[in-house]
Amino acid sequence: MSYNLRPDGSVEYIGKKIPRAALPPDVGVAQGRSAEATDAYLESKLSHPEYAADPSLARGQERAKEAGMPQIAVSAMQGQMLSVIAKGMGAEKVLEIGTLAGYSTSFLAKALPSHGQIDTIEFSPVHAKVSQQNFIDTDLFPFPTVHVGAALDVLRDPSGAFASPPGTEQGLPLEKRGYDLVFIDADKENYFEYWIEALRLTRKGGVIILDNAVRGGRIVSEENDEPDIDVTGLRKVYDWVEQDAGKTVLMSGIQTVGAKAWDGFAIAVKL
Numbered sequence: 001m002s003y004n005l006r007p008d009g010s011v012e013y014i015g016k017k018i019p020r021a022a023l024p025p026d027v028g029v030a031q032g033r034s035a036e037a038t039d040a041y042l043e044s045k046l047s048h049p050e051y052a053a054d055p056s057l058a059r060g061q062e063r064a065k066e067a068g069m070p071q072i073a074v075s076a077m078q079g080q081m082l083s084v085i086a087k088g089m090g091a092e093k094v095l096e097i098g099t100l101a102g103y104s105t106s107f108l109a110k111a112l113p114s115h116g117q118i119d120t121i122e123f124s125p126v127h128a129k130v131s132q133q134n135f136i137d138t139d140l141f142p143f144p145t146v147h148v149g150a151a152l153d154v155l156r157d158p159s160g161a162f163a164s165p166p167g168t169e170q171g172l173p174l175e176k177r178g179y180d181l182v183f184i185d186a187d188k189e190n191y192f193e194y195w196i197e198a199l200r201l202t203r204k205g206g207v208i209i210l211d212n213a214v215r216g217g218r219i220v221s222e223e224n225d226e227p228d229i230d231v232t233g234l235r236k237v238y239d240w241v242e243q244d245a246g247k248t249v250l251m252s253g254i255q256t257v258g259a260k261a262w263d264g265f266a267i268a269v270k271l
Contacts, residue, residue, distance in 0.1 A: 005123065005124060007196060011157070015076065035063045038258060039077060039259040040259075042077055043077055047077075048083075051079070051080045051107060051110055052076040052079060052080040052107075053196075054264075056138040057076075057079075057103065057106055057107075057138065059137060060103060061073070061101070062186075063101065063130060063133065064101035064130055067126065067130050069101055069130065072100065072242070073100055073101065073104060074104045074185070074211065074260070075258075078104075078256070078260065078265075079103060082104060082107045082108055082111075082209070083108065083111040085113040085181070085207065085209070085267075086108050087113065089180065090180075091116070091118045091181045092113060092115070092116045092180055093109050093118075093149075093166050093178075093180050093181075094112065094118045094119070094179060094180065094181045094182070094183070095118075095119050095120070095179045095181075096108060096118070096119070096182075097120075097121050097151050097155075097181045097182070097183070097184045097198070098121070098184065098185040098186030098208065099121065099131045099136055099144075099146060099181070100122070100185075101131050102131030102134045103134075104137055104183065104211075105131065105135070105144050106140060107136065109140045109142060109143075109144050112142055114141055114142065116142045117142060119144070119145050119161065119162075120144050120145070121146075121147045121149070121154050121155070121186075122146055122147070123148075123149065123151065123186070124160065125214070130147075130240045132146060135176075147160075147161060151187075151190070151194065152190060152193055152197070155194075156197070162197070165179070165200070165203065166179060167203075169258075178202045178203030178206055179201055179203065179206060180202075180203065180206050181202075181206060181207045181229065182198040182201065182207070182209070184198060184209065184210045185211035188212060188229060188230045188231070188233050188234065189229040189230075189233050190233060191210065191233030191236070192233045192234075192236035192237050192240070193233075195210070195240070199249075199254065199270065202270050203270070204271065205269065205270065207268065208249075208268045208269075208270065209246075209248040209265055209267050209268075210265065211265060212234075213254075213263070213264045213266035214255050214256075214262065214263045215230055217262065218230065219231050219235060221235060235265075237266070238266075241268070246261075247271070249271060250269045250271060251268035252267055252268075253265070253266045
C-alpha cells in the first residue's frame with residue numbers, strides 16, 4: 001500500500017488491499033471463522049492489564065477511527081507480542097517507522113524501562129497529532145518522540161536525529177551504538193530502503209521486525225504477476241537476505257491468520 005498526502009495533512013492510501021477474509025487456499029470457511037475466533041479467545045485470556053487490556057489503548061483506536069484514519073494497525077495480540085519481544089530482550093532504545101495513531105508505538109513504549117528511548121516516524125501531521133493525544137491519554141513514560149515527514153527524508157537527513165546510530169555522540173563502543181529494536185510498518189513500496197536504514201541504525205544483536213511480511217501470499221512471485229508495489233519492496237528484502245547468506249542477519253518469517261487476515265511478520269537479528 002502506498003499513500004498521498006492531502007493538503008489538510010491527512011493521508012490518502014492507494015494501492016492494492018488484501019480482503020479482510022483473505023486466507024491461505026487450503027483454509028476453508030469454517031477454519032477461517034475459527035482463526036478469528038481463536039484470536040478473540042487468546043485476546044480474552046492473554047491480554048495483560050497494562051498492555052492489551054489497557055482501556056486507554058482502545059480509546060486511542062476509537063479516536064483514530066473518529067479522525068477517519070485507516071484501520072490498519074496491528075491487532076491487540078500482535079501489539080502485545082511486540083511488547084513481549086521488546087521486554088524479553090531488555091530493549092532500551094526503539095525506533096518505529098510508521099506511527100499511524102500510535103497503537104503499536106504504545107505497546108513498544110510500555111515495554112521499555114523509564115530511562116528508555118522510543119522514536120517513531122510518521123508521514124502525516126494529522127496522524128502524528130492523533131498519536132500524541134493517544135500517548136498523553138495512555139500516560140506513556142518514556143514518552144515517544146514523533147518525527148513528522150516522509151520517512152526516508154527523515155532517516156537520511158544528514159543533520160537530523162538519525163544521521164548516526166544512538167550512542168555515537170556519547171562515544172559508546174561501536175558494538176553498543178544503535179537501536180535495540182526497529183519496527184517497520186510503513187508504506188510497503190519503500191520497505192527495502194527502510195530495511196537498509198534499519199540495518200545502519202541497529203546495534204549488533206539488535207532486532208528488526210517487519211510487519212505485513214506475507215501480504216496474503218502475494219510475496220510469492222509468479223511469472224505472469226502484474227507489478228505490485230505492496231510486495232516488491234518485501235521481495236527485495238528477502239532477496240537481500242538470501243544473497244547475504246547469513247553474514248549480516250539471521251531472519252525468520254511468521255505467517256498469521258485471523259483478525260488481521262492472512263499476513264505475517266519477518267524478524268531478524270543483526271549479527
